[in-house]
Amino acid sequence: MKSNLYTEVKNGSSPVNISDIPVLDYGRFSEEVCTMLTEERFHCLSYFCYPAGEVMKFICCIADDGSGTFRILSHEQTGSAPLLSLTAKVYSMHIFEREISENHGVMFEDHPWLKPVRYPHYRADRQSVMDNYPFYEIEGEELHEVGVGPVHAGVIEPGHFRFICNGEKVLHLEIQLGYQHRGIERLFVDNRAGLRNALLLESEAGDGMRRALLAEDIAGDSAVSHGLAHAQLTESLALFEPPASLQAERCIALELERIAVHIGDTAALCGDVAYQLGQVACEALRTMVINTTQYWCGNRFGKGLIRPGGTNFPVTELIAGEILTVLEEVDRRYSNVVDCVYTLPSVLGRFEDIGVITRAQAISIGAVGMAARTCGVPRDIRATHPFQQYRQTPVTAVMQESGDVLARGRLRALEVKESVKIIRRLIDEWRKQSVESGQPRYNLAYRPDSLAISVTEGWRGEICHVAVTDHKGRLMVYKIKDPSMHNWMALALAVRNQEISDFPVCNKSFNLSYCGHDL
Numbered sequence: 319m320k321s322n323l324y325t326e327v328k329n330g331s332s333p334v335n336i337s338d339i340p341v342l343d344y345g346r347f348s349e350e351v352c353t354m355l356t357e358e359r360f361h362c363l364s365y366f367c368y369p370a371g372e373v374m375k376f377i378c379c380i381a382d383d384g385s386g387t388f389r390i391l392s393h394e395q396t397g398s399a400p401l402l403s404l405t406a407k408v409y410s411m412h413i414f415e416r417e418i419s420e421n422h423g424v425m426f427e428d429h430p431w432l433k434p435v436r437y438p439h440y441r442a443d444r445q446s447v448m449d450n451y452p453f454y455e456i457e458g459e460e461l462h463e464v465g466v467g468p469v470h471a472g473v474i475e476p477g478h479f480r481f482i483c484n485g486e487k488v489l490h491l492e493i494q495l496g497y498q499h500r501g502i503e504r505l506f507v508d509n510r511a512g513l514r515n516a517l518l519l520e521s522e523a524g525d526g527m528r529r530a531l532l533a534e535d536i537a538g539d540s541a542v543s544h545g546l547a548h549a550q551l552t553e554s555l556a557l558f559e560p561p562a563s564l565q566a567e568r569c570i571a572l573e574l575e576r577i578a579v580h581i582g583d584t585a586a587l588c589g590d591v592a593y594q595l596g597q598v599a600c601e602a603l604r605t606m607v608i609n610t611t612q613y614w615c616g617n618r619f620g621k622g623l624i625r626p627g628g629t630n631f632p633v634t635e636l637i638a639g640e641i642l643t644v645l646e647e648v649d650r651r652y653s654n655v656v657d658c659v660y661t662l663p664s665v666l667g668r669f670e671d672i673g674v675i676t677r678a679q680a681i682s683i684g685a686v687g688m689a690a691r692t693c694g695v696p697r698d699i700r701a702t703h704p705f706q707q708y709r710q711t712p713v714t715a716v717m718q719e720s721g722d723v724l725a726r727g728r729l730r731a732l733e734v735k736e737s738v739k740i741i742r743r744l745i746d747e748w749r750k751q752s753v754e755s756g757q758p759r760y761n762l763a764y765r766p767d768s769l770a771i772s773v774t775e776g777w778r779g780e781i782c783h784v785a786v787t788d789h790k791g792r793l794m795v796y797k798i799k800d801p802s803m804h805n806w807m808a809l810a811l812a813v814r815n816q817e818i819s820d821f822p823v824c825n826k827s828f829n830l831s832y833c834g835h836d837l
């Protein structure tokens with residue numbers, strides 16, 4: 319639907335013509351966006367800009383959880399005059415405006431926190447470097463700072479955490495990321511031969527396969543989630559409707575990924591509070607799940623499984639039977655483990671009322687996925703903006719209210735049980751389909767001068783991919799938003815007024831992505 323203020327689309331629907339998106343003056347644009355985002359049913363999926371001839375074109379995509387649609391608004395800027403910040407009225411826009419400013423040099427007046435996001439090599443201000451990051455400071459004789467990272471023990475990704483403490487109590491945490499920026503978004507649109515693998519260059523698959531490989535490498539623990547967001551976006555741009563069997567298979571893979579990571583996170587939480595029985599039991603169960611994914615497609619993390627237009631690893635009765643058999647045992651054993659975990663006083667003492675995020679805070683920062691649902695904010699794209707087979711297999715969002723480590727742990731346990739039920743229903747639906755999934759289609763032609771939006775619900779939360787094509791149907795803009803882009807601020811708020819020794823378990827309870835943020 320189109321109004322004189324915005325264009326409205328559904329998740330994974332046909333792309334819209336760029337010319338059909340109304341261009342507002344900035345004052346009206348700001349008023350409309352801020353008015354929408356003051357209502358809880360709306361939240362921003364993506365806000366970015368790109369050069370379009372003589373102007374800088376800004377695109378804002380807002381999800382309406384009430385109607386199940388996305389609203390697309392735009393404005394254009396000529397010259398370098400600063401814009402009034404949206405963040406001053408709607409705090410959740412802070413990260414988008416910071417990214418726009420860092421990448422394109424656009425200045426926003428009244429922005430309270432206009433700091434670098436990820437230090438891309440193409441940033442507007444090359445003088446902005448890691449070493450001169452403007453950390454927040456508080457003066458006081460009784461205060462001290464504690465720096466953690468960017469290098470951490472084990473296999474943890476790089477990120478710097480700067481605590482301001484009064485004794486053992488954390489007053490403020492600032493998180494500096496960007497150490498892993500790989501330029502993923504640029505790689506999606508860069509057609510220079512030097513960036514291609516030689517084998518891909520010689521094959522008919524070419525850019526289609528290269529982009530599919532890039533998508534599943536955005537965040538390794540969300541290979542299926544990001545891979546599906548990209549495949550759905552590609553198919554939208556090409557006006558291709560995947561068969562129902564393929565849609566069901568993709569959703570099965572997505573739920574297997576969710577189950578595996580949630581069980582692994584339960585193990586990590588148990589390890590952080592020295593409950594070794596819970597840790598090793600969950601580690602064994604996670605292995606059973608990821609080995610099932612490997613049995614299906616040859617990779618424990620589902621890499622190679624999601625491809626545009628089809629799949630190289632269609633589900634068979636043998637695979638479906640193996641999935642159901644393994645999940646029956648995992649469901650039973652995991653239920654027994656979490657019953658022990660969440661009734662043990664020594665565990666509850668470390669989880670309950672620790673790292674609390676309030677409902678108001680979650681809404682204010684634009685929290686998504688688990689971080690939102692543990693505070694009573696029902697943000698689950700599968701339920702509010704269903705995609706693929708979820709359109710025919712409805713999902714009810716699992717909720718918690720207390721917003722603490724205990725809520726984030728319990729939500730995982732409840733979602734594992736729910737995902738097992740969803741997979742059983744999806745396999746029932748898959749068995750009813752007569753059309754085969756088909757082979758991948760890497761040479762899909764994209765509609766020119768168009769914009770498409772694809773959003774999936776990964777295990778962390780919503781993943782949004784947006785693409786813009788030029789007049790020849792070539793990708794000219796590719797924007798990615800991992801849920802961690804919103805939710806790192808939730809971690810910073812969760813540790814305020816906590817003992818600094820509680821930071822590790824708070825951090826584990828969110829399990830946010832460094833590379834998903836850094837791109």
